[in-house]
Amino acid sequence: MARLELEKIVKRFGNVVTIPGIDLTIEDKEFVVFVGPSGCGKSTLLRLIAGLEEASDGELRIDGERVNELDPAERGLAMVFQSYALYPHMSVYQNIAFGLEMAKLPNAEIDAKVRTVAATIQLDHLLDRKPKQLSGGQRQRVAIGRAIVRNPKAFLFDEPLSNLDAALRLQMRVEIARLHKELGATTIYVTHDQVEAMTLADKIVVLNGGRIEQVGSPMELYARPKNLFVAQFMGSPTMNILKGKAAGAEIALDNGNSIALPQASRIANGESVHLGVRPEHLVPTDGPAILSGDVMVVEQLGARSLVHLKTEGEGLTTVEVDAEHPIRVGERLALTAAVERCHLFNQSGDAVRAA
Incomplete structure (x- = not known):
């Protein structure tokens, strides 16, 4: 897995500075949640880590290696989006296997990996189904399985449960927590839902206006908020x-x-x-x-x-x-x-x- 270091990371869009300079270390096997209101910069920060956006300044290191100039595919990270981004004409098996086929792995190895991952995400009995035949929670599990099968250095989740109803969100929170414990993977998770942050994270990063307000464990932020913003944002009601x-x-x-x-x-x-x-x-x-x-x-x-x-x-x-x-x-x-x-x-x- 991976240790990620962000040093003085800045992101500008033209003359607009959205990330004014962030320092953050994410330890190997940690489950870190970026949380904050809409427009606070959490998804932009995740995209900078993934390589989908280019940092205007600063340095990003994965296991000590500078990766600023590396393409997303070269960083060894796997991203799960808010939209499931599944291929509708492909089966569950084909969706999970797609990345491995593009990497031209042997068919026997692809089959073994897909079936192992399908069992892990509890979809081994649905491998022949198309996405339209699945529930929202099952589709999200396929998207997660497609990330797991690549054996990445770290998982990046961009508000993956936003499209689910309340009952499915609860179920998927449990699933994601179980998978993290089972895989021991470094995980970065973006959400605006502080309940998700409190229940999933080892460490929470509270963002506001592109700046980090506070970093700490869920109970540390709840019991000892650093400022008024964190105090009012963390906790429901x-x-x-x-x-x-x-x-x-x-x-x-x-x-x-x-x-x-x-x-x-x-x-x-x-x-x-x-x-x-x-x-x-x-x-x-x-x-x-x-x-x-x-x-x-x-x-x-x-x-x-x-x-x-x-x-x-x-x-x-x-x-x-x-x-x-x-x-x-x-x-x-x-x-x-x-x-x-x-x-x-x-x-x-x-x-x-x-x-």
Whole structure:
């Protein structure tokens, strides 16, 4: 497999700079997910690695070898696209075998490789079928099988599950995770879906405006976001953000409430700040609260419910509660959160942590 190094990678389209300079190392056998909103540069970065786009500046190395000048076919990488890109007139067998036939491998070797891969992706009983006879999930597995059979140095996935419904996306996430564990392959996966990122990745790269905001494990990004952008992007439903000002060891919230935080003393008095609390960390209270509001909507999700409140000065706030906790539309709730569950961001949006 492969270790990939990106050093000061820049991409310009004319006078427009889409990737202003990225440094990133992807270790051998890692499953790395590029995540971010539409237009953040994640697919462009993947295409630069694949060789489908030429870097304007910087150096890309695979196992220590500079590959900037190498064509895509010479880099030893395999890419799986959002569209399955299967040949409709060919069978599953022929689609998987096509790359090997182009490489002019012996027929016996091609047959052995195709049947081994088909068994791995659990399509060995469908080898004679055409793509139109397959479900969306099965077509995506054929596309993945076509990549696996080449035994590449690394797999590149460009939003491969976007065309599938929710149930199939879940099934394919499990399949991709299983294949990664079984093959031990270096994998780079692009998605705008942070749930996919959280469930699949060893390491997540959060991109925004062509720049890396933070790199880390899923739980590191969830529990210790580097800034306000990462805090709000990672997690579903998104983190609640309350505005306020630093006041000694406390935060005086714009809604009239306050909360004592150790890290508040690291910010100048009067400076604007943002207090972040995830929905599952807000709890109803009969005592001192950090916000209050009227219940507008209750989404019942089985074991848990999402409660959406209209709160003074904060707009809509989301709370995740046990479904057995009886909360009704129109009810007024006062909410608080444990100090260790609160995130503080300065006026620039950078996280402020206790010393």
